[in-house]
Amino acid sequence: xxxxxxxxxxxxxxxxxxxxxxxxxxxxxxxxxxxxxxxxxxxxxxxxxxxxxxxxxxxxxxxxxxxxxxxxxxxxxxxxxxxxxxxxxxxxxxxxxxxxxxxxxxxxxxxxxxxxxxxxxxxxxxxxxxxxxxxxxxxxxxxxxxxxxxxxxxxxxxxxxxxxxxxxxxxxxxxxxxxxxxxxxxxxxxxxxxxxxxxxxxxxxxxxxxxxxxxxxxxxxxxxxxxxxxxxxxxxxxxxxxxxxxxxxxxxxxxxxxxxxxxxxxxxxxxxxxxxxxxxxxxxxxxxxxxxxxxxxxxxxxxxxxxxxxxxxxxxxxxxxxxxxxxxxxxxxxxxxxxxxxxxxxxxxxxxxxxxxxxxxxxxxxxxxxxxxxxxxxxxxxxxxxxxxxxxxxxxxxxxxxxxxxxxxxxxxxxxxxxxxxxxxxxxxxxxxxxxxxxxxxxxxxxxxxxxxxxxxxxxxxxxxxxxxxxxxxxxxxxxxxxxxxxxxxxxxxxxxxxxxxxxxxxxxxxxxxxxxxxxxxxxxxxxxxxxxxxx
Numbered sequence: 001x002x003x004x005x006x007x008x009x010x011x012x013x014x015x016x017x018x019x020x021x022x023x024x025x026x027x028x029x030x031x032x033x034x035x036x037x038x039x040x041x042x043x044x045x046x047x048x049x050x051x052x053x054x055x056x057x058x059x060x061x062x063x064x065x066x067x068x069x070x071x072x073x074x075x076x077x078x079x080x081x082x083x084x085x086x087x088x089x090x091x092x093x094x095x096x097x098x099x100x101x102x103x104x105x106x107x108x109x110x111x112x113x114x115x116x117x118x119x120x121x122x123x124x125x126x127x128x129x130x131x132x133x134x135x136x137x138x139x140x141x142x143x144x145x146x147x148x149x150x151x152x153x154x155x156x157x158x159x160x161x162x163x164x165x166x167x168x169x170x171x172x173x174x175x176x177x178x179x180x181x182x183x184x185x186x187x188x189x190x191x192x193x194x195x196x197x198x199x200x201x202x203x204x205x206x207x208x209x210x211x212x213x214x215x216x217x218x219x220x221x222x223x224x225x226x227x228x229x230x231x232x233x234x235x236x237x238x239x240x241x242x243x244x245x246x247x248x249x250x251x252x253x254x255x256x257x258x259x260x261x262x263x264x265x266x267x268x269x270x271x272x273x274x275x276x277x278x279x280x281x282x283x284x285x286x287x288x289x290x291x292x293x294x295x296x297x298x299x300x301x302x303x304x305x306x307x308x309x310x311x312x313x314x315x316x317x318x319x320x321x322x323x324x325x326x327x328x329x330x331x332x333x334x335x336x337x338x339x340x341x342x343x344x345x346x347x348x349x350x351x352x353x354x355x356x357x358x359x360x361x362x363x364x365x366x367x368x369x370x371x372x373x374x375x376x377x378x379x380x381x382x383x384x385x386x387x388x389x390x391x392x393x394x395x396x397x398x399x400x401x402x403x404x405x406x407x408x409x410x411x412x413x414x415x416x417x418x419x420x421x422x423x424x425x426x427x428x429x430x431x432x433x434x435x436x437x438x439x440x441x442x443x444x445x446x447x448x449x450x451x452x453x454x455x456x457x458x459x460x461x462x463x464x465x466x467x468x469x470x471x472x473x474x475x476x477x478x479x480x481x482x483x484x485x486x487x488x489x490x491x492x493x494x495x496x497x498x499x500x501x502x503x504x505x506x507x508x509x510x511x512x513x514x515x516x517x518x519x520x521x522x523x524x525x526x527x528x529x530x531x532x533x534x535x536x
Contacts, residue, residue: 039138041224046085051092052137057174058166061132061225063095066217067210069126070184075305076202079128079213095129096122097159099309101186102317106324121161125188125309130181130214133165134226135174142226145233147172147483148179148218148260150211152238152269152450154328156186156320164460171456171476173492175484177227179218183210183243187288187316190281190330202301204276204335208246212338215247215259233262233483237453239328242269245429246332249343253351262482263354266442266456267365267449270425272386273342276333280387284319284329291315324384326369326417344425347432356486357433358479359426360440363447366418375413378402382416400534415534422449424535427527430503438488438500439509440478441525470496471520475512496522 037052039059050061067079074080100123135144147168151158165178172178183189189207203209219229236244244265247255274281289295292315294303304312320329334342346352375381382389382397389397401412430437442452444466454462455475464472474495478488488500488510501508501524513521 040088041138041140041221043221043224044084045082047088048091049088050132050138053166056166056170057136058169059134059136059138060165061091062093063091063129064132065128066130066181066214067128070128070188070206070210071125071309073305075125075188076206076301078203078206079210094121094159094161095131095182096124096127097161098127098182098185099123099125099188099313099316100153100158101156101320101330103154103156103320103323103328106322121159127182127184128210128214129160130179130217131160131165132222132225133169133178133180135169135172135176139226140224142177143223143228144175144177144226145231145484146177146179146218146222146227146229147480148181148215148232148234150181150183150234150236150240150243152236152240152242152267153185154269155189155207155239155242155330155332156316156328158185158239162460163457167457167459168480172480172484175492176480177222177225179214179222179227181211181214183207183214186320186330187312190284190333201299205332205338208243208250208332208338211243211247212250212259219257219259230261232260233264234260235264235266235479235483237266237456238450239269241265241267242332244268245270245343245425246339248352248354248429249346250338250353252340253346253349253353255353258353260353261355262358262486263356264358264360264479264482265426265429266360266452267362267422268359268426268429269422270343271327271331271421272388273331273339274333276335278333281333287319287322288312288315291318325371325374326366327385344428347428350432352432354433355436356482357429357437358440358482358488359430359437360442360452361423361426362449362451363441363443364414364418365422365449366414366416367446367448368450369417369421370410370413372410375410378409378412381409381413385416385420404530404534418449419531419534423531427532427535433503435502435504436486437503438478438482439503439527441509441511442475443511443513445514466514466520468514468518468520471512471514471522474520474522478510496520498522498524500524 038049040047040049048061048064050059052059065082068082149163160180160182163180165180168178184207218232222229234244244263245268248263289300292307292311294300297303323329378398379394382394401416406412406415430439454464458464473493474497477493477495481488481490500510507527508524509527511523511525515521
């Protein structure tokens with residue numbers, strides 16, 4: 001089950017500084033305006049020429065290849081270092097997006113889907129690119145903190161082109177370098193074939209490995225763009241936040257050397273994480289193998305690698321469309337390697353990658369993933385949502401939510417979906433970062449899943465419905481303060497936020513809302529004991 005971004009539901013996470021190989025203006029050197037507007041970086045395997053926007057004063061490099069094309073024999077293999085490319089590569093247009101999938105619409109099957117939004121970019125299997133944004137003319141000696149954004153979209157959709165790094169640069173007070181990454185999605189980003197076949201001839205969780213590879217790329221190359229690889233923060237929304245959680249627990253929470261110091265999640269997406277050879281992920285792979293005519297092949301994986309990409313993309317959509325509404329098919333699994341156990345088990349051990357956490361949830365996360373026609377019988381809804389639950393488990397959930405004071409079965413189902421998949425995993429995460437975590441609640445009505453995106457990216461996902469400058473500064477600066485200083489209380493611009501206590505006792509968080517009169521309401525609140533009880 002993966003999640004999409006809401007209104008945009010798109011279809012709608014000891015290091016050494018690498019030697020600076022970027023374009024630097026030396027003291028006394030004279031440069032033409034043309035040179036400044038066409039900055040050049042040498043990454044060793046390729047030279048990329050970006051552009052400086054004189055209006056925003058942001059330098060961008062779009063479509064930088066961070067891994068070799070995952071096509072042909074590299075399909076469902078770990079990402080590989082790009083081959084060397086001669087000449088200067090232009091980095092001034094958005095990259096191809098990864099193949100997108102539809103979303104499920106079934107009333108019974110435990111899976112889910114939505115129709116991808118059209119974008120002015122091409123979908124392609126060759127899609128392992130990222131975009132880099134730096135403040136002002138490129139200066140490799142700035143050593144600025146780095147923010148890496150991982151897009152959401154239920155692990156079946158989303159692209160770098162949907163998000164403007166210029167927004168992040170501006171909101172940071174021109175104090176960070178921003179990186180927006182892409183990764184393989186849907187069937188192309190997952191491989192659940194059981195047993196030794198995948199272990200010896202492919203990888204599980206290919207999309208997560210892409211993200212991990214991109215984070216390693218940041219360590220190796222971000223100094224060329226003015227970033228400090230020892231001050232990296234990763235951030236994502238929905239499945240992007242779920243991805244952040246996967247990297248927090250990667251390698252049992254002991255990734256060495258570390259790839260980031262700060263972590264931020266907006267609507268942490270964590271459905272049940274099956275082992276790669278459990279029955280439900282295997283069922284998806286059996287469908288893929290059978291429908292592509294590879295089921296009886298001597299080497300199923302080799303057959304699938306030779307299958308026409310259009311055929312695979314059609315099956316990608318078909319399998320997702322069979323999913324139960326609100327649930328996603330191609331989600332991360334426990335692979336025994338990068339993800340050694342279910343994330344909650346790692347969190348309960350107190351093992352995490354990262355030093356400080358900012359986690360934000362929306363008040364009504366479950367709304368977009370619940371269909372009223374599916375909730376008239378709450379027992380049946382819970383049965384569909386949790387396919388491995390037995391009768392006693394199902395009745396325990398039904399009793400817990402029918403006795404919690406919700407108005408009707410639809411509200412109960414929205415609470416079950418929102419709390420189980422998004423909100424409770426966030427509190428589990430906060431407790432693991434005990435003493436260095438901050439919790440926020442986005443409550444601008446209707447405060448549904450994805451409603452916060454326009455406040456992070458007002459250019460590409462906005463404008464924000466509550467376009468109040470005091471609110472915008474207070475909200476956005478929270479994320480940028482964590483990125484720059486690992487502390488939401490360090491302000492580089494005055495704002496209306498009061499002191500923000502850490503989540504040390506598991507009860508204090510910052511509310512971001514507005515009054516009935518339309519004034520910003522930003523204040524500390526006590527976490528609902530009833531909510532924490534349901535999470536337990």
